[in-house]
Amino acid sequence: MAPMKYVVCVPDGCADEPVAALGGKTPLQAAHTPTLDVLAARGEVGRAAVIPPGMPPGSDVGNMSIFGYDPARFHTGRAPIEAAALGLRLDPDQVAFRCNLVTVGDDGTMVDFAGGHPGTEDAAAVIARLQARLGTDEITFHPGVQYRHIVVAPKAWADAECVPPHDLSDKPVVAPTGPAASKLQAVMDASRDVLAAARADGSPVTANQVWLWGQGPQPQMTPFRDAFGVEAGLVTAVDLVRGLGVLTDMDVVEVEGATGWYDTNYEGKRDAALAGLEAGADLFVVHVEATDEAGHAGDHEEKVRALENWDRRILADLVDGLDALGDWRLLLLPDHATPLELKTHTPDPVPYLLVDSRTDGPGGVYTEEGVADADALPGHQLLPRLLGR
Template identity: 45%
Template sequence: MKYVIIHGDGMADWPCKELGGKTPLEAAHKPNMDLMATRGRLGMVATIPKGMPPGSDVGTMTMLGYDPARYHTGRAPIEAASQGIEMGPRDVVFRMNLVSLKPGDGGALIMNDFTSGHISSEEAAQIVADLRTELAGGGIEFFNGVSYRHLMVWRSGIATTNLTPPHDITGKPVEAYLPKGAGADLLRDLMRRSVEILREHPVNKARRAAGKTEATSAWFWGQGTRPEVPTLKERFGVEGSVISAVDLVNGLGRLAGLKLIKVPGATGFLDTDYAAKARYGLEALKARDFLLLHIEAPDEAGHMGRADLKKEAIERIDELIIGPMLAGLGGLGDFAILLMPDHATPSQLKTHSPEPVPFALMTSAQSKAGGATARRYTESDGTATGLLVGDGYHLIESLFGRPLKTASK
């Protein structure tokens, strides 16, 4: 038996004017997703527990069957696990974005771009290396990641500082969102000094000359200490793999005991190689029985406020990933496949929101059955079923054939 989760990051949305009042899932041509919704089980799942931030760390932890209220210690520790960074029980790790700040109306600095124009990993590595040379020491360490996403570890540091995800404040003045509380003075000082280092950095000079967005500051958020979770093998008796171009998802996969599969051409952006992810995923399933396949593109489109690009990403996932996966799984024996996002990323918000999201769960037996009333994999059709998994971390149990624990709507 093979078990697959297709993780379409941030696919869920709100009705969009530019799509004629439809959500991207409603507007997209996606026959394979709709087949799963028609023949399998369709409903809604609450991935974000009440009172918790609607981030991919919380949502993906829920997707993998871990109660965030019990296991979540912060976003950055999950990414540190992906990189294999050793952490003691009192060490605190922070996500460090390379962001672009610029003067807005009245001269106040605003969050221009939390990705620094999706700076390349090669350019970012040069910047992080210089930040390490100039700022590390006294228990502060820097670790290079992918594109704009990096990490800072504060050995025996403070985990309670009030920090804000930069993607939540795009276009807003940043002063009100700078670090506050215990540990804030050190973090603000590191950010201030990073601005000085980056002002005339060779990478920024080259980007400026090319008309590209510059990386003007480090921005810290998502801090936490090392989490301890049981593996999927311990819980369900399966060996598995994870495919993602994002350290956060790979980190959760590593914590869950999954093997990280690197796919050439996987970028964590809209230009990712969708078809390669499907090919590598099917190959991984020949050796192991579980696969988490993550696609970041819909979430990135949502953060850009581009519902049209999210629709396009969903159509590519359907054609180049779900279609080939369904065809290939048929040659591997019995299977169960779950399709869902970790949260909604409404294009008009340009950030995440906490409402339940649609899921479709189909087995190999259901894939061969006919005669079901046609349904679409959309927020509205999922809601119309009346099926809601209120504690979303239970949904994975039904993937493994256990009774689905639901709540009435």
């Protein structure tokens, strides 16, 4: 008998609130999703608290829950997960900081937390310059993507409160506080001269300093196969999610045209999942960012379209492909809500869907309203439930 196959589908930030532009419906209610509707009718729907009480509603926290790891126990910060995505391994006496290239105005306001959206190569040249000028035995600069980079520093440097730069947009910057604040401020101040010199030498990077935040040590996550007894694969275009895959030793598959944007290669992700499962993986995670981006943009049409793309371009043929492989179970849920009207994440519980190809569940409707009366389960308990544990 063919071994059971498991799929985890993550439409990032898809949960929402009723929207006037959609006639008072949520995107999940408004979207035409015939395959999802059939799956919900034969499965089990409910509510999941993917963001534990008191934790920030980030994709790092929410996806850690979805992967079956309790963020209250395993989450140490956002930067160490991104560092893992870049292939960096931290020593126990080290921490990683997110190092944004940012633009701060002469009046001390955070003009652009994304530093004018530099190209990745141009930014890498600037980060190399920062490493040459400011790198020491203690701290090192590591290039990432666009404005998002990493600084590795001694553990003691983590002892500071740092405000995320996107929370300071168009506001006066807030300096770090705490015992290590002066060290961090010194690096951020010194970076201004380095970036000014780079601009003087013709660098197109308009950012005028770095901003350090999101720090933490490498989380000690048990490899997925040891924690759950199954081999897992993952496809995503998002560094944070890829980092979780690296830290749990999943097989992280790259798909051409996976962009993290509306135009992502839905079919490519679906086919990567089916190919991975056919090649021997027991479980595969398919993550698509488009729903979250539409939420941040407040674009209800793109959010509905992204859900319809999930249905037509992933789920329809995924179900057929899974049927051809044998028995399967599927879990679908977002890592947090990104309501269109708020344009940012919320920590509210989200709807989940569990389907077993062998047995019909109580059935339901996969919408926010459809699960409104359900008690919220801790998000990290769903992965073991998917596996029948």
